[in-house]
Amino acid sequence: MFRWFKNKKKKGEASQKLKSSKDVTSISKNLKTNLQVIYQQIGHSSDVIIRSFQIENSKLEAAVVYIDGLADEQVINDQILKPVLLELRKIGDVRGEKALRDELKRAMTTLSKIKTAQQIESCISHILSGGTVFFVDSSDEALLLSTPGWETRVPSEPTSEPYIRGAREGFVETLTDNIVLLRRRIRDPDFTVDIYKVGRRSKTDIAVAYIRGLANQELVDEVKRRIEQIDIDMIQETGYIEQLIEDNFLSPFPQVLATERPDKVAGNLLEGFVAIIVDNTPFVLIAPATLSMFLQTGEDYYERWMFSSMLRILRILISFIALFLPAIYVALVSFHQNLIPMDLMISIAANREGVPFPSLVEALIMEMTIEILREAGLRLPKPIGQAVGIVGGLVIGEAAVRAGIVSPIMVIVVALTAISSFALPEYAMGIAIRMLRFPMMLVAGALGLYGIMLGYIMINVHLVKLKSFGIDYLAPYVPYRLRNWKDLMIRAPIKKMRQRPQMMKTQDPQRKDS
Amino acid sequence: MNISPKDKISTVQTAISVTLLTIGVSILTVPRAITEAVKTPDGWLSILIGGLIAMAGGYLVVSLSRRFPGKTFFQYNQIVVGKTVGLLFSILLIIHFILLSSYEARALSELVRIYLLGRTPREVIVILFLTTGTYLVVGGINPIVRLLEAYFPIIMLLILIGMMSGFQKFELDNLRPVLAQGIGPVFKGVRAVLISYVGYESMLILTNFMQDPKKAFKAVFAGISISMISYLLIFVVVIGMLTVEEVQLLTWPVASASMEIEVPGGIIERFEPIFLVLWILTIYTTFVLSYYFAGLGLAQLFRKDINPFLYGLLPIMYIAAMLPPDLNAVFKMGDLNGYIGIVSGIFIPLILLGIIWIRRIGNGQK
Structure with missing residues (x-):
């Protein structure tokens, strides 16, 4: 996460740089001063908790700072406070700053991650992302302890991309869990994750994952460059990133592929x-992302190749x-009646x-109706949404025809069109x-065919542009x-796909030999 | 990241460009043009001979362009023949491309009016077609050749399917007797055929757009061969379906032949509007290439940015397209332009190569 500070050269972050260089404060040797600074910056909020105590033997003042709920209080009590208060007493007097720090670290070995920090800013950002910071008097370094305590969702079947055959787990809302989902699929030492913090105020974690030595380095650098150039106060969703890094925002076509499926991401990572x-x-x-990716699903590779090829052509x-x-x-109806067979x-x-x-108005009315129904069905709670579907179906199917507003053949056309746009595997392309x-x-x-x-x-x-x-x-x-x-249009047998x-x-164009 | 180099095209793209610039509207009229001149069913021999001559022309054009790497015809002709004559040659080639694009646009509007939209004004059809072209050409040569690449399989598939369904009415007797009146009429047809092969002279420009100019010979030969095979197929099938006598009288013999095709199952009442609708793609490819070359020529003559010229060409092409008062005049314009094409595709390269040979200037190794 300190990458952010290293990349100061980049012009895109000029404002960020200014902000951070102005605000850098080193941790002082005096605990009171440190707590004062922390209190000034985040203490105005009542969920910030500062607990001070004394380490028995050395008579040193110490304090932990965390945010209620964001950090796991039980972990703080059992794995930080208890060992420090109990174990250090047994050891006796510890002299010297470094020895003390080592002892503290030893006492807290049960914690997963311990880092040190010299600046107040990194302490604060650690606290705000669910960690606990441990200050000791007379030390100008603080310990950053990892104590995430927020609730996470258990991976469940992705609702936007259900597969008949394929893993039933999708990504969740936690970054680290998502990286784990990928790592479980690719146990390759070259699998690399670079983490950035984006968003002036939200400071959202963004991870760029790729296979080092396989993905084109220029591409990786370009993705990183575009992410580093993002200047915005908040990142809500991947949609923000997508719209901020895409090539052409005037295009109706999606230029980055969004997915909920770890298997799909893993497969694509291995394609570079x-x-x-x-x-x-x-x-x-x-x-x-390319056009063809929006017409394919991961399941194409799980089913047998002939069926998948048929689906792709379909x-x-x-x-x-x-x-x-x-x-x-x-x-056809308004210009080229001679193309339609006579009986029809x-x-x-x-x-x-x-x-x-005229048929144009008829078509526009029906297409608008379908779009309205679709939107209504999507926004309403599920049971009501279904009711809307039924009512809409009746209106379109029967009443409109009986009332003579549209012709029955138009209903068939609109229904076929709507079903076809539902059948496209990627929602973004459907839109x-x-x-x-x-x-x-x-x-x-206006001009017919x-x-x-x-x-x-x-x-x-x-x-093509x-x-x-x-x-x-x-x-x-x-x-x-x-x-x-x-x-592309077919999916050849996996045995035959070597590149x-x-x-x-x-950088490694061969998938397998022979 | 710029993985694909700017303004460089591959060998395949070059060959496809040559093919698609050659066919276009001319493939729809080529059976009539030939039979009018030959008057026997031996026109396919003319197509073969014409193809060989076109390949010789392609050889000249490429060997000339290879001597000046990185330069187009508009840039290097002045080195060889001096400012004034070079300027004349450049202007001739630019006029050729302007006329070619106007001809395609005008012929398309005639086709659309006959088979699709009887009441829509010709002006609307042409203007919309021209502006659709502008949208592509302002993107430069790379999007153009990529679009050509994208359409090429569709167009070839269309020719093949059209020809194959034509065989239901095919009579081999219509193509007989072979050489009943000797070889004489065949050569009369060659002149008419050569006009239809115009398109390979684009190698005067394309050669030095290639990533690998060494393969320019391969590209131009492949391009001409594909056009030759397409012409042969069309000619044989159209004459086989109709007859020599009938084809001479038809304005659009290929469209008339496709009218004879019956779609199995009767899902479509008539086939030829569908064929023509899809053929718009082919006409579009020919049109955008010549449009771009005309703009490029002007830009390189004046040493300015290309886009103002591309926009400026719009009214000029429109006026040129609207100039012929009737269909006969349109075809006359096409023929005239074909002769300019032969001049710039065979005679100008011959003159330039001769001067180079005498003065010993310019060589590919530089």
Whole structure:
């Protein structure tokens, strides 16, 4: 965590640097002064607890400082105060500052982590992150004791990405637990985690995880550089980081992948990606991200390859349906009736007989309704949400048709589109497609299939221009990396996948021999 | 991090650029253009011979460009022939690319009006198409070639599927007899075919955009071969489905041939609008490349930033696209532009190489 102070050269943190260099106060040899300084800075809050006591034999004043609830009081009593008060008495008089510190440390060996600090600021930040600080009179060093006492959630099945086959544990809200979840999967000595503190006031812990000697060093440095440049007062969620480090904030497409699944992150780390873990959120970012990653799931690798390949092709079809189907319907009905088979055309025309609106308005009404229903179902408590779904289904399915506002075929189109956008594995990509559907419908209403084609070209142009951390968004499809096409539209047998993705330019491109 | 180098394109991308610049609108008209000249079913021989001539032209163009590493035609021609003549050559090539992009845009608007949107004004179709192109070209050569790469498999698949479904109406007899009137008519067709091969002259510029200019020969030969195979396939299938007599009379023979295709199961009533909608992708690729080259030429002539020129070209291309009053004039413009292409793809390189050979200047080893 002291990295923060080391990286003072970086211009992005100029303001941070100013703040920290101005405020640095060394710990004085006088306990009273130290407590005074601490009290001035954080003592105004009533949950800050300062307990002073005397170490028996040496007659030295000592104090522990912690925050009620954030630090575990039982640990403080049993593993800090009790040994110090009881054991030091047996040893007798301890002379010299260093000897005393060693004795103290020895007495508290049952604690997991003990560090020393020379500055008040590091003491305070330690206290604020759930630790306990131990001050002794006549010593200009304080002991930083790790006594986390807050409640953590037990890993449970990720609600945003349930797999039929796959681990039932997802990330939790605690940074260290999340790192553990990854370490349990990758017992590689090269697995590296660098921790940063981001947020002027929130001081959120952010971990950058990668495999040293495998991930492209340029990529790792770039991710770190972007994180170091973040200047904001609070980080709430990975969404903050994502939006602060992405390449193009004007794009509707997500350029960093967020996931709740440790197995997915572990798999990507071994392909040379970098993971960004943020404290207080169960979502972990994977950078860089390409379009194909949003059309794949981790489960593709767990099921047998033929089925997974079929699913991947299906997903490409699904994304086209979700993006274009209403637009194509509008174009066909209003411009290109001659493309529809005669019998179908007659029945569509008969159905649209009583509908007072042009097909574009009809499509817009229905798509808006679906979006409203979806939002309502999501925001309401679960039981009510389901009721909304049923009511909405009835309204869309029956009443609107009977009332002659929309045609039945439009209901089919909208339903198929909505189901398709639900079927996309990544929510972020689903949002992008849902959004782009509306401009597509508008151009289809104005220019028919020609308009759809121009819209499609515009989206493609945007995609070929888009990059995520210097990697083409359409990689490995474009530029061609034929060797990696094995894991693109199909998922080749695992036995046949010998290389890591070429686009990642890993330092160890071979996954296995032969 | 900048993993991919700026303004450098791979060999595959170069070959794809040559192919996609060559086909485009011309592949839709090539069966008619040839049969009009040959009048026998032997046009496929003209395509082969024309392809070989185009490859010779490609050889000239690349061996010329390889002598000036890192420079495009617009930059090195003045070294060889001096300021005035070099300027003329550059302007000729720029006009060629402007006309090519305008031709593609105008031909597209004609197609769209016939098969998709009968009542939409031509002006709207052209303007929207041009601005969609601007959105891409201001990004530079790299996004352009990446988009071409992305579309290339789709386009090839489209040609293959179209041709394969064409075989349901295919009659081999339509292609017979072979060389009934001797080899004479075949050579008449070569002139018409050469116009359709125009596109490889882009290597005057592309060669020195390549990461590995040594492979430029490979790229241009591969590019021309793919266009040649596509032309052959289209020609054989279209003549086999219709007849030589019929094809001569059709404005858009390929579209007319695809009208004959019946989609199994009758899920689509007519096939040719679908084919043409997807063919917009191909026309777009040809258009953006020539648009970019025209802008690049101007930027390098004036030694300024390229983007103002790209925006400035919009009205010029629009006017050029709207100039021909009717479809016949559009095709005349295409033919004229084809001849300019032959001049800049064969004669200018020959002249420059001759001067270089006499004056012994410029070489690739520098």
